[in-house]
Amino acid sequence: MRKSTKVTILLVLVTLMLVSSLLACFAKEKVITFARPEDMQWMDPYDNQNTTNIILDYMVYDRLIDLDWSPESIGISFVPALATEWKISPDGKEYTFKLREGVKFHNGEPFNAECVKVSLGRFLNEKTLRRGFLWVDLKEVEVVDDYTVIVRFNNPNVICLNSLIITPMLPAEAFKEKGKALFNNPIGTGLFTWGYWVRGQEIVVNKNPDYWGKPAYMDKFVYLPLTETSTRLAAVLTGEVDISDTMTADQIPLAESSGNIEIISRLSWDTVYGAFQTIKPPFNDIKFRQAMDLAIDREGIVKNVMKGGRAATGYIQKGIFGFDDSLVRAKQDIEKAKQLVKESVYDGRTIDIMVPIGWFPNEKDVAQAIQGNFKEVGINSKLTILEGATFAEKRAAGDYDIFLNCDGGNDVNDVFKLVIALDVHKLGNINPELKKLALEQSTVVDKQKRKELLRKIDNIINTDFAPIITICQPENIYFQQKGIQGAKYYGDKNADFRYAHYEEW
């Protein structure tokens, strides 16, 4: 070959290399960055109690079924994921799942019924898993064939599907081989593969190019634990973070004035309520309880203190299965409340209102508002504001007059069964009919019958004013950069960012 030809070929190759490098620079990696207050616990998806973990679980793992919910929904629905169909036995004790074929874990291991058995089997073998409370009634998991599995319970189970949406599937062979060491480098079937975790700094997951379903838009998802709300706000304003949760209503004007932030708000699935021991006077007197209920200015708390949310009508909140929009709550009536206080057994003693720090938004302001409302009607009270651990300890010991709390979730089963029927918070002397219904609702699989039961329970709580008085349904606020689509936010602060993307991607 002539020298000039060689030189020409060399020049063409060099030019091609330069051009492709330049193009690579311009082909920017598609990254979404998300910030919230807490770091992950550890990556065992069954042994943590942490919203951050659940959000990251969604990215790396798949579940048998997925959650389907929008702000207009009443109650959550379920859509196929690793299970293509399922049926529930009439007695509610057996759930049969047909599994999706051709799905592989990130390490190449195939997903099948054995994986379901090994995954759920952990709840039978390990009794102290932190998500074990969801599977406490599990009896066995039977492999019918490679793609059919039956999950059996000791008693009728109404929350199996709810539990499955936060119970990812694990690779059977890898788990048998490595045990919990598997979670140092988690392996799932999800849209994203595990990248790395620098504790206290960031967690990175990368797009799975071999995903069995619709591919992700983004190349990488980065999670940042930023404890302070002001830091998260600054990070969103500067564009260092794309999405941030646990923002507050008073930050909205600043975010809006920047012009590049979209405010997303979702009514929480939780309820802020006050609970008390009806065994103790004056709480044993329905007139006093009704007086407390009529004294509280729920609309005022929502408007002026929480600056968002909804005044509670019952315990079951808007968006949750069993919500009764026909339930009417009496508005604040100071004069009637004053009269009831005079007629009741209340002797003028100072009622202690116990408040946990940081368990729900604006907890101190809500407590002060309630204290002010009580004072107007002649009920003396003082606030005992406690750090979480001390609050939990005193509550467990029954050492309180009233405690404020915020609880709920995507189904009220836990609160009704455990708080009312089994009285884990030592409320004491709960209406026996209420207890019976609260226990019964956890075993009724028929949706219509269960809905009626739940509404009955809510009605009793509302008319007996015991053992809890509901106050409001708070709001979860997120800030995201304008142009982001596909992010799903749920009322329990979980979120699904698998298909989040900027419009132009």
Add this chain to the structure above:
Amino acid sequence: MWASLLKSIEERDSFNMKKKMIRYIINRILLCILVLLGVSIFSFGILHLAPGDPARLLLPQTATDEEINNLREKIGLNKPLHIQYFVYMKGVMKGDLGTSLYYKAPNLDLILDRMPATLILSAAAILGSCLLAIPLGVIAGVKQGSFIDFFAILFVVLGQSISIVWFAILLIFIFSVKLRILPSFGYGFRALIMPATALGFEMSALITRLTRAEMINVLSEDYILAIRAKGIQKYKVINRYALKNVLIPITTIVGLTFARFMGGQLVCESIFAWPGIGKLVMSAIYGRDFPLVQAVILVVASFIVLINLAVDIIYSFIDPRIRYN
């Protein structure tokens, strides 16, 4: 004869001095071990006696007493306190500081992950403070009543009265949100500037005040007047004779502050998301993660004790009076 007698006396004195020095160091080391033992007992006792059950916090609010008790059993909290303490100390002797209840990772790994960040932040804050405050304090002390002196006093008042939280948020607002020249959080050189400034601000004010006061005192001493009377130039008098004496109390303050910083700076670390020890230990305290809190206290106490020991040993070489006490 007299020469050999003198020589043997000198050799005997030198040997005695070495013996005393070794005895002094051994005594200090034994005292350090005693201090650390006391710290471990005190921290263990305080954590376990304070209200709050870690098992209850690790489980959902609606956990039953049985579930909580099962978890307590699993993590060893149902054993008698003295058994728990001995098990813990047995592990410490082998270099095992236990496992975090929250992270389920070895505590030593968690601490070592965060320690460099705390060291870097502390060192940066102290270095920055000294570089600013010492020259400012010296000049203010030398030129009393001047504009620089006025500025130094104003700096001291602001530094000692401004809230670090407010100052940190102000820095973020100006340099990140408005000017966009520094990141609002993170870990790295550019991310270090604001937390080090916020943390060092109060310390700079303190050092400026002390330096200025010491300089004024020293410059009024007779020996300084005597040196000046010999015609030596003022800047030489300050640099060669006055500054050394001014720096003695400053060194003590810097040492104590560094030791304090090594326990972590929760406010700065939280606001700037700087991944140091302070944030780690605060969330461990709220979550009643006993093993992690104990481990952090022991590591930080060991660090402080070792620094003090090193300083004491160095002082004993510098000042012979100390080794004889």
